[in-house]
Amino acid sequence: xxxxxxxxxxxxxYGASTKERCYVQPAEQLxxxxxxxxxxxxxxxxxxxxxxxxxxxxxxxxxxFAYQIWDTAQAFCSTITGTLATQEVLRGxxxxxxxxxxxxxxxxxxIKDGCGHLGRILFAYSHGSSLDSYSKxxxxxxxxxxxxxMCIEIALPLFGGYTTFALCVSTVMKSIVGVAGxxxxxxxx
Numbered sequence: 001x002x003x004x005x006x007x008x009x010x011x012x013x014y015g016a017s018t019k020e021r022c023y024v025q026p027a028e029q030l031x032x033x034x035x036x037x038x039x040x041x042x043x044x045x046x047x048x049x050x051x052x053x054x055x056x057x058x059x060x061x062x063x064x065f066a067y068q069i070w071d072t073a074q075a076f077c078s079t080i081t082g083t084l085a086t087q088e089v090l091r092g093x094x095x096x097x098x099x100x101x102x103x104x105x106x107x108x109x110x111i112k113d114g115c116g117h118l119g120r121i122l123f124a125y126s127h128g129s130s131l132d133s134y135s136k137x138x139x140x141x142x143x144x145x146x147x148x149x150m151c152i153e154i155a156l157p158l159f160g161g162y163t164t165f166a167l168c169v170s171t172v173m174k175s176i177v178g179v180a181g182x183x184x185x186x187x188x189x
Contacts, residue, residue, distance in 0.1 A: 085149075085153035086153075089153050089156065112168055123180070141180055149173035
């Protein structure tokens with residue numbers, strides 16, 4: 001079957017909808033090209049294309065919308081918590097304190113980040129082989145550890161003279177989250 005653009009190699013349908021995407025090979029070219037399945041000209045169509053999965057609602061389970069509401073609320077709360085934690089981390093390294101120097105803040109920041117890098121390397125070395133096998137367990141562990149790290153950062157004013165130590169601990173925890181939390185995208189469950 002041929003068209004003006006070339007031969008249609010295959011068509012992709014999205015659930016029960018009439019949306020169709022065609023992949024063609026233009027004449028005298030090796031590259032496969034996707035034909036546009038129609039542009040959305042109204043605002044709701046554009047927003048649906050940006051925020052909803054392709055083929056929605058047929059391409060997802062029936063509870064997707066409820067899940068997405070809770071997932072969005074969790075992301076919003078996590079962003080607020082992260083902002084509060086960042087504010088306390090900056091205060092902890094001396095930002096806004098007239099008695100603190102930029103050099104002191106930089107040194108604390110370098111120590112904090114150094115501990116994070118070291119923690120990431122040691123965790124990956126010691127637990128790397130078990131991350132793929134137990135990805136759901138590690139994902140839950142990572143989420144819990146991330147929340148605990150943010151709690152430590154928000155509570156930095158309570159640590160007094162141990163602020164640098166608390167920052168190092170929370171940064172190591174977040175570094176472990178960075179390694180353990182990535183297993184979800186690697187698993188095939």
